[in-house]
Amino acid sequence: MFKSIRLSLLAGCIAATCQAWAAPAGDLPLMPWPQQVDRPSAEGTLVIDNAISIKITGDKLPGATERWRQRISRQTGWQLQPAQTNPAKPTIDIQIKQAVAPLPKLDSDESYELSVTADGVKLTANSRFGALRGMETLLQLIQNGPENTAIPFVAIKDQPRFPWRGLLLDSARHFMPVNDILRQLDGMAAAKMNVFHWHLTDDQGWRFASTAYPKLQQLASDGDFYTQAQMKEVVRYATSLGIRVVPEMDLPGHASAIAVAYPELMSAPGPYQMERHWGVLKPLLNPTNEAAYKFVDTLIGELTAIFPDSYLHIGGDEVDDSQWKASPEIQAFMKQHNLADTHALQTYFNQRLEKILEKHHRQMMGWDEIYHPDLPKNILIQSWQGQDALGAVAANGYKGILSTGFYVDQPQATAYHYRNEILPQGLNGIDKISESDSAQSWFFSMPRLKGSAVEGSFTLVSGQSGWRGFIDFKGKSRRAVRDVDWLSPTQVTFTVDTWMGETRPVLTLDKDKLSGYLLVGNVRYPATGQKLDDVPDGIQPVVPTPEQMNNILGGEAALWAENVISPLLDIKLWPRTFAVAERLWSTEDVKDVDNMYQRMQAIDAWSTVSVGLQQHAAAARQMTRLAGTAEIMPLQILAQAVEPAQYYTRQHLKFQAGNYHHFEPLNRFADALGAQSSQVRALDLWVDKLIADPEDNNSVDSLRHTFARWQSNTPDVLELIDGNYQLKALKPVAENVDKLAGIGLRLTDLVARQGTLSADEVQGIQKQLDDAAQTQDEVVIAAVYPLQKLLRASVKP
Numbered sequence: 098m099f100k101s102i103r104l105s106l107l108a109g110c111i112a113a114t115c116q117a118w119a120a121p122a123g124d125l126p127l128m129p130w131p132q133q134v135d136r137p138s139a140e141g142t143l144v145i146d147n148a149i150s151i152k153i154t155g156d157k158l159p160g161a162t163e164r165w166r167q168r169i170s171r172q173t174g175w176q177l178q179p180a181q182t183n184p185a186k187p188t189i190d191i192q193i194k195q196a197v198a199p200l201p202k203l204d205s206d207e208s209y210e211l212s213v214t215a216d217g218v219k220l221t222a223n224s225r226f227g228a229l230r231g232m233e234t235l236l237q238l239i240q241n242g243p244e245n246t247a248i249p250f251v252a253i254k255d256q257p258r259f260p261w262r263g264l265l266l267d268s269a270r271h272f273m274p275v276n277d278i279l280r281q282l283d284g285m286a287a288a289k290m291n292v293f294h295w296h297l298t299d300d301q302g303w304r305f306a307s308t309a310y311p312k313l314q315q316l317a318s319d320g321d322f323y324t325q326a327q328m329k330e331v332v333r334y335a336t337s338l339g340i341r342v343v344p345e346m347d348l349p350g351h352a353s354a355i356a357v358a359y360p361e362l363m364s365a366p367g368p369y370q371m372e373r374h375w376g377v378l379k380p381l382l383n384p385t386n387e388a389a390y391k392f393v394d395t396l397i398g399e400l401t402a403i404f405p406d407s408y409l410h411i412g413g414d415e416v417d418d419s420q421w422k423a424s425p426e427i428q429a430f431m432k433q434h435n436l437a438d439t440h441a442l443q444t445y446f447n448q449r450l451e452k453i454l455e456k457h458h459r460q461m462m463g464w465d466e467i468y469h470p471d472l473p474k475n476i477l478i479q480s481w482q483g484q485d486a487l488g489a490v491a492a493n494g495y496k497g498i499l500s501t502g503f504y505v506d507q508p509q510a511t512a513y514h515y516r517n518e519i520l521p522q523g524l525n526g527i528d529k530i531s532e533s534d535s536a537q538s539w540f541f542s543m544p545r546l547k548g549s550a551v552e553g554s555f556t557l558v559s560g561q562s563g564w565r566g567f568i569d570f571k572g573k574s575r576r577a578v579r580d581v582d583w584l585s586p587t588q589v590t591f592t593v594d595t596w597m598g599e600t601r602p603v604l605t606l607d608k609d610k611l612s613g614y615l616l617v618g619n620v621r622y623p624a625t626g627q628k629l630d631d632v633p634d635g636i637q638p639v640v641p642t643p644e645q646m647n648n649i650l651g652g653e654a655a656l657w658a659e660n661v662i663s664p665l666l667d668i669k670l671w672p673r674t675f676a677v678a679e680r681l682w683s684t685e686d687v688k689d690v691d692n693m694y695q696r697m698q699a700i701d702a703w704s705t706v707s708v709g710l711q712q713h714a715a716a717a718r719q720m721t722r723l724a725g726t727a728e729i730m731p732l733q734i735l736a737q738a739v740e741p742a743q744y745y746t747r748q749h750l751k752f753q754a755g756n757y758h759h760f761e762p763l764n765r766f767a768d769a770l771g772a773q774s775s776q777v778r779a780l781d782l783w784v785d786k787l788i789a790d791p792e793d794n795n796s797v798d799s800l801r802h803t804f805a806r807w808q809s810n811t812p813d814v815l816e817l818i819d820g821n822y823q824l825k826a827l828k829p830v831a832e833n834v835d836k837l838a839g840i841g842l843r844l845t846d847l848v849a850r851q852g853t854l855s856a857d858e859v860q861g862i863q864k865q866l867d868d869a870a871q872t873q874d875e876v877v878i879a880a881v882y883p884l885q886k887l888l889r890a891s892v893k894p
Contacts, residue, residue: 121686126699127237128675129289129682131255141250143213147175150184155193156225168707172239173246189218197224201341208256213248229339230289236707259651261498262681263292269299270658272321277663279334286338287708288678293335296345300353300372309395317354328403344404347412349382349446356380362389364420373759375659377415384446385430394453401457414464444469485574488521488639491648499652503677506657508741508772512690513599515676519652523640527577528567535559541626543615546749554633568593575635597744618743619877651681662763667711672701719769723824724817731814737776738834738880741767747875766827767875780883788890791851800845807838826874833869844887854891862888
């Protein structure tokens with residue numbers, strides 16, 4: 098499969114001569130897509146063999162040549178001939194213009210130029226960091242073809258769009274062993290990401306060893322922590338890959354682990370016990386206690402001796418201020434210092450903290466909540482609250498990065514992350530209603546499994562160019578919606594990307610009442626509401642000026658670990674994070690979703706072979722445990738039809754069941770699944786082609802083959818389910834997939850011969866689809882939605 102994907106990519110390129118791309122990104126198996134790619138000769142390739150040689154001049158990259166040779170060996174399957182010390186005519190000639198210190202910095206030059214001709218490979222870079230990025234591009238281009246191993250002739254000029262391209266890994270909620278972290282660093286380097294943000298402390302665990310305060314690791318880690326030598330090893334390895342390491346010590350909240358070890362530093366008396374539950378918890382450092390600042394000062398000193406990066410992350414998010422409000426001493430302190438509220442008290446704490454960081458030659462980094470005009474402009478804000486919060490930060494002269502929309506611990510479609518533009522966007526007049534427009538506005542309420550209901554309104558506008566619309570979530574800025582589609586005179590659907598994920602309402606607007614559901618990711622949430630008399634005013638997005646946009650330095654994918662343990666790391670991260678990396682590296686107009694999925698499929702295979710990522714091996718191990726046998730094909734076929742429930746649905750279901758805690762086993766079928774079924778996406782594309790052209794035999798055959806395979810799999814997968822109690826809850830899922838496969842075969846044939854169904858038949862099938870769409874054992878049968886399209890295509894006009 099690996100070879101055939103790569104060859105199909107190149108075949109499409111050859112057919113188009115590849116000198117002018119049809120889209121900003123072309124068909125070479127590259128991700129992130131470079132800034133400029135030219136193919137001087139569409140069919141030209143450089144054939145290589147096991148005598149391949151590498152020469153580096155201009156700087157020393159200790160260990161790099163051997164690491165690259167090992168990867169080439171894995172990609173090609175060759176035993177390479179011994180490395181030449183100083184080859185006169187190297188296959189790969191790497192020329193670095195200037196030697197720089199090995200430690201990567203925010204302003205490190207990562208640009209490079211790559212040329213592949215009949216004379217060989219020439220990689221030129223201004224610094225070692227560009228050479229490292231360019232070699233990843235070259236490794237992606239090495240292909241085993243029908244006749245030989247070769248590299249296509251190409252000329253590439255490349256540099257990143259943003260200087261901060263990070264990945265946050267939470268080692269506090271669940272501990273992540275060092276070897277697993279080193280492997281993720283390899284993946285980051287392959288994706289040209291350059292900041293490893295290491296979340297080392299939280300309520301549920303303190304993960305770095307302190308010499309000065311040893312009770313932190315002794316009492317608040319369950320024995321799972323990193324020694325200083327281990328942390329230095331991670332920094333050394335990351336540095337060799339051109340990756341910065343930014344540690345995070347969360348303060349003053351998320352501090353239950355500190356409370357267990359040193360309760361005298363907290364805002365309320367103990368005793369405290371190890372926190373096992375997830376959520377926003379109460380323990381807070383006492384900002385009026387001088388001992389707390391000595392504690393922080395000492396720990397920062399220990400961290401700076403290990404982590405040389407100029408930034409240190411202090412968290413600062415989700416402060417539950419109840420302990421501060423309940424303390425007479427703290428309230429008196431606030432009055433004495435003219436601190437109007439607890440946010441002002443947190444700013445006082447952060448001001449003290451910033452001075453400590455300055456003494457240690459570090460710059461403060463924190464989440465949205467630390468943002469305050471009393472802090473210096475050299476701090477960096479990481480936004481989990483979205484582009485509006487980030488836009489406000491940038492407009493006021495502060496530096497910021499985006500994480501909203503890049504939470505890869507949530508199972509989300511890769512396209513959702515890929516559409517997530519870092520720079521805030523305006524509405525471009527989509528909400529300006531002219532006299533020739535006809536508008537209707539509706540209030541809606543969507544209860545959630547945990548927390549308050551999501552409320553807001555949407556407005557649909559009929560104009561000269563068709564339907565458009567916008568949505569106003571309560572307390573959030575207005576967003577444009579896309580793909581407004583009236584399924585019937587009273588039923589409408591549209592799509593909008595929200596903080597919850599891709600959101601697609603399917604709503605019946607009957608006179609003045611609204612009913613239906615919002616499809617959040619792949620999970621249906623019921624909605625009710627009513628028509629509004631007027632179009633709401635709404636809140637306009639915060640869009641900085643072009644100059645202020647320069648304050649936005651990039652973004653970070655975030656992998657929080659409430660639902661993640663180390664054996665699942667690669668499943669959660671790869672290959673999805675390559676798409677996030679592309680959004681941060683490539684130009685803004687590289688955003689064709691279909692092209693992205695095609696290239697990511699090739700990169701998925703490449704990353705397992707060349708980089709050593711384990712997304713497929715880890716999934717197979719989980720399924721082998723569940724099946725109790727190495728014959729896991731029945732579970733793999735079932736997995737084609739289903740996905741883990743998206744958004745925070747899984748967490749909220751665990752909360753409702755009383756299982757929202759550290760000891761909830763992450764051993765379900767859902768845990769073995771990637772965020773999105775590639776087979777369901779393929780089904781969706783085949784269905785679209787069939788509806789557009791009922792005589793498309795390729796789509797008909799592909800759909801029939803898939804549905805028949807699912808049907809024939811049913812006896813085998815039910816046998817496995819009956820053999821393991823951890824699979825029992827999946828039985829209705831497997832039975833529904835079997836029913837849906839039968840429906841799929843019938844509807845495929847019906848659409849292909851342009852037949853129709855009676856109203857009663859449509860109603861009966863619709864009920865089966867609705868029943869099958871419900872979440873079961875934390876998974877959703879995503880195949881429902883291509884079938885829904887087929888059903889609508891079968892309805893009489």
